């Protein structure tokens with residue numbers, strides 16, 4: 499089975515990774531993290547989230563972060579925008595891409611964005627139109643594509659239904675997200691193959707959390723069915739405020755070690771990602787949740 503020769507990694511640490519941290523992280527630290535990631539060679543970094551600060555206080559510095567990061571031409575700096583209020587803020591902050599985020603599970607949609615799936619699509623309609631008017635890339639993200647903390651099983655057809663609705667809104671890219679990390683390789687392949695009937699596979703991405711240690715196996719399984727965009731988080735930062743017990747996104751260092759070993763090109767400098775991971779972990783006062791990151795750091799220390 500042939501695997502893609504090139505993969506795009508969307509670094510989501512500064513947003514998905516940090517949004518759940520209890521202690522307030524200063525804008526300076528977030529900016530340095532994004533700048534380090536830019537230097538490491540990512541072409542897409544999720545840097546901000548324009549959501550209600552009452553719901554996700556850690557993201558309240560998003561305007562400042564977007565204003566002060568060192569932008570490299572060609573790099574896409576993305577921001578989450580659940581509604582027009584979020585979109586206006588993202589536009590003012592010069593986001594290159596806005597992300598509308600729904601769920602394949604009704605229960606999770608209610609808990610995360612306080613509305614049903616159908617209502618969320620209606621709210622996204624204005625955001626999608628505005629993004630098109632302003633020539634801003636539009637990405638759609640679907641939580642709980644492999645299981646839901648409240649509802650349990652999520653049928654592949656439910657994921658496909660949301661993919662179809664996001665396609666109709668004009669999404670350039672759609673993320674199939676394993677919010678609570680319960681996917682396993684065969685299931686992941688079945689869902690990816692099902693949703694690829696609704697949307698071009700080269701514009702679908704795999705967003706895996708590593709709660710049950712399956713994320714790199716799921717990435718390999720996704721590669722086997724032709725997925726070539728993956729989300730990951732430096733130092734394995736993360737968790738979801740509305741998914742109790744969910745651990746971080748798969749660590750970027752681990753994904754790069756896997757892809758480098760497979761001879762798949764990402765254009766990213768693993769050593770610089772390890773540095774960025776050690777930087778943010780030291781700041782947070784804990785060891786990185788990345789096996790590769792910690793192994794390389796230990797080897798360097800001799």
Ligand SMILES: CC(C)(COP(=O)([O-])OP(=O)([O-])OC[C@H]1O[C@@H](n2cnc3c(N)ncnc32)[C@H](O)[C@@H]1OP(=O)([O-])[O-])[C@@H](O)C(=O)NCCC(=O)NCCSC(=O)C[C@@](C)(O)CC(=O)[O-]
Nearest residue numbers: 514548549550553580583584599610611612639641675677
């Ligand atoms: C969606 C809403 C806003 C609805 O929240 P709501 O309470 O239903 O909305 P509302 O329109 O009634 O507004 C309530 C208050 O929020 C304010 N507000 C309203 N919108 C905004 C905005 N954009 N920016 C700033 N403030 C906003 C609004 O102005 C008002 O303020 P008040 O009058 O009470 O002072 C709320 O539920 C929310 O912000 N939820 C946060 C959800 C979130 O960020 N979740 C984490 C990200 S998703 C994720 O991590 C999953 C993903 C993408 O990574 C994939 C995966 O792994 O699954």
